[in-house]
Amino acid sequence: MDADTQTTVCVLGAGTMGRGIAYACAVAGLPVRLRDVDDQQLAEAESYLDDTLAGGVERDLLTQAEADAARDRVTTTTDLAAAADGVDVAVEAVPEDLELKRSVLSEAEEHVPADAVVASNTSSLPLTSVAAALDDPERAVGLHFFNPVHAMDLVEVVLAEQTSAAVRELAESFVDTLGKTAVTVTDAPGFATSRLGALQGVEAIRMLETGVADPRDVDAGMELGYGHPMGPIELTDVVGLDVRLDILEHLREELGERFKPPALLRRKVRAGKLGKKTGEGFYVWEDGEIVGVADGVGVER
Structure with a gap:
């Protein structure tokens, strides 16, 4: 991942948090692929994006042109390989189940570039255990977004025992790119x-x-x-x-x-x-x- 070039993001899981993260990335100007195994979940995510962008226009938070451009930046797919190809950051946003998160990120690691950051949106699970499922655990980091993502300014950057200093810096820079504020914590139960x-x-x-x-x-x-x-x-x-x-x-x-x-x-x-x-x-x-x-x-x- 090159901090000087535009960041492409893959979000794994199109539920409440995943679609919110995709929205935040798109509004910040980042291309984002939203992947889920369920077509219905993806359809609901697309409706959410349309409705939330329309709401932003109604409240004068976005122009119609900005909303249209943001919508065009989001692609949805059930194909993991297509979603992960060439991305800089992959963020899982699946339910709070340790083994599920480990499995999703391990599978994603097979498809993302070797220098991509691999992030978990867990709000409380041990990130060090999530990272241990990767072949390269040094690239793992927690990006704990808050619901509703479009309205919440905070992202908790969680450092696993294995997280490298470079990945920490990239994660904090990514949060800044989204126009949000990062607080950085170590991997402890419940974080902060x-x-x-x-x-x-x-x-x-x-x-x-x-x-x-x-x-x-x-x-x-x-x-x-x-x-x-x-x-x-x-x-x-x-x-x-x-x-x-x-x-x-x-x-x-x-x-x-x-x-x-x-x-x-x-x-x-x-x-x-x-x-x-x-x-x-x-x-x-x-x-x-x-x-x-x-x-x-x-x-x-």
Whole structure:
């Protein structure tokens, strides 16, 4: 990867995070190939790109010409070899499963150029273990984007034990190219942001579980009192209750009982009430907007 030339990006996985990363790259002027094994997932990603770019034009964040140019920079495919050919950065954005991430990046390594950066979007899994699946683990790095990617300025650059100094520099430069801000951390359980965010989220859910406050008041307290753009309960619904549970289970195993998932969270996940993506979590959602508080959550007003 040459820092003086335009960077071409391959994003592996066209779900919520993958399509968001592709959007950020395209708006920043970078050619991006979005690859998924599922044609339907790719079709949904294309609709997301169209809608999000149109929204940017409506809010005067982009001109129509800029939006059209960004859309033209994204190609979608199920063909890994075509997606990876000649790229400078390959970023996996598949679900938070260690073996899946290891497998996806190991397969991608067979197709990307020898000097390409190979990155994982994991929010909490041990990056050193992900890197160990590669023939050249020194080129592995974590690029932890935040949801929604188009609106969030932060990217956590995570250094595996094997990450070379050159790859760290390239990763930080890549984040800067996207117009985002990098914070660089070493590979530790939950890194920095997920560990702190998980603790806040788990305590907020415990407050609901014990009837301390309504979810709307918990969220308003953090938004208005601490300047958070989104409260911890709404954020849990947006991220996904199943994702939050998986992160807490991992952190509990690594760091102890302070990360023990609340019973309320487990019940919600068992019931398939996973948040915004299923229409109900701690809130009830319609057309991507909160329309009420779920039954049995919070206190009476």
